[in-house]
Amino acid sequence: MTDEPYRYVEAMANRREYVENQLATGSPIVALSYDGGVLFLTVGPERQKVFEIYDRIALGALGHPGDIERLRMIAIEVASTEGFTRSPADVSLRRLTSYSFSPMLKNAFEQVYGPPLLARLLFAELGWKHEPDLFVRLDFDGSLQTSGVGVAREPFGVLAGTRRAMNEMHDFLKTKDLSEPKLSAALELAAQAWGVGTYYSRGEDHREKPTDESISGVLKDALKRNVFEAAVLECGAPEHHAYRPLDSSEVEAVTARYRGSD
């Protein structure tokens, strides 16, 4: 097939369309810096979608549970092996994603005869002391998007089933004041960004930006059957234990707001 260029291009396009259709209905995930670290938030049934990878690295993923599991295991294994043979300080998200994950995902996607990996990943790494946190999104084809470098680095990362939803979530968070919010404010912002993503993920061709009412409508609707899943990478936590899932009491305030009777 590869010696027939047209058929190759066609095969890749079909494959891309197939994977994108599979991912389209995934629940968005938002990762956001707050004054005490990094917050991950999503909404869903009980299935876990945010995971601890290493001392300062966490992962949020959407897609097929089997593929997510495989990628999660690889991430932990690569980081742990590096951390053991060199030192935990040598494990970096930049190296993990650009040297290990991106080429591997690209490879898996382009091997037309093998099954593609149905997953999209959002990694976050807690910054050292005065360094900003880093967010990296990896798509099923190995393409990689970071939250930027230096002072222009954005303090958040987003993940959703469709490209449109991700762009809209990004634009939504861009307009907000994100200078080190408290955890409670970060939870609220992340919930709203999730609402924006879901608003666009549902397939309708929205021409207008969602209003505050339609965002909270999306959230209220989702929370009838689902729960918030949130986790943090905390600055100043005991060594090796920066990652911590938030329990339901810690997200109660934001849950209560969208669990109204109306």
Add this chain to the structure above:
Amino acid sequence: MNLAGCEPERAQIAGDFVEALSRNGVTFQPTLPSSGASEFVQTQATTILAFKYEDGVLIAGDRRATAGNIVVYERADKVLEIDRHSVMAIAGVPATAWEMARVLEHSFHFYRRTQMQEMSVDGKVRALSKLLRDNFGFAMQGIGVVVPLFATFDDKFEHGGRLYFYDVMGAQFEVADFAASGSGSPAVKAILHYESQWGKKPLAGRSEKEAVSLALRALETAAESDTATGGVDRRSHVYPVIKTITKAGVETVSEKTLASIYEKGMP
């Protein structure tokens, strides 16, 4: 960072870090020398002790490392925090023991991250036993002999503290009250036995302060007759390393506290 061989489907035991390492081509054990191994003088670490007190387990070690009759180092740390609720103390060859501690620490984190639950206390105790057994070939040749203590805290038990000592082959022995290892251990064991039988209070009824005081005195006594044990060096401010393991986790007793307790004597 290499992904070759990172296929989790091939994992035989879920969450086993040592297996993950070998799958990735990392070996942490050197190859066994064929002869002449026991000719050279190895660095040795002694003396360690641990006992249960009111809030949990206290675990302590002197700071001296020796090779034959040479003092190699006066600030060695033989009491190593493995995770938030477990500590391994080492007597024997630090080169092997520190590496075992490192493997153990990484194994527990690896298990927690991959399996998304904490490893059970029994699982942790077994993990160290397995490392010792893997080292037995070396120990037989007289190199890298390690005789550790392992202490942890388990909420499921009435007195949460759990304490184990090991032999060279990796058999683990759980103890009810105290354990000691290393060249200064006969003196330490005698003191702890005397104190628990005929002391004012049983060891498990003592406060942290009383426990720290007893540990310091036991190590001082061991140092009195054993040149390989460091004891307390007040002039250079070298105190033993003492850690406590309680429900709240592992805490290191600060040098300041050690100094003040040592000077005041038993309260």
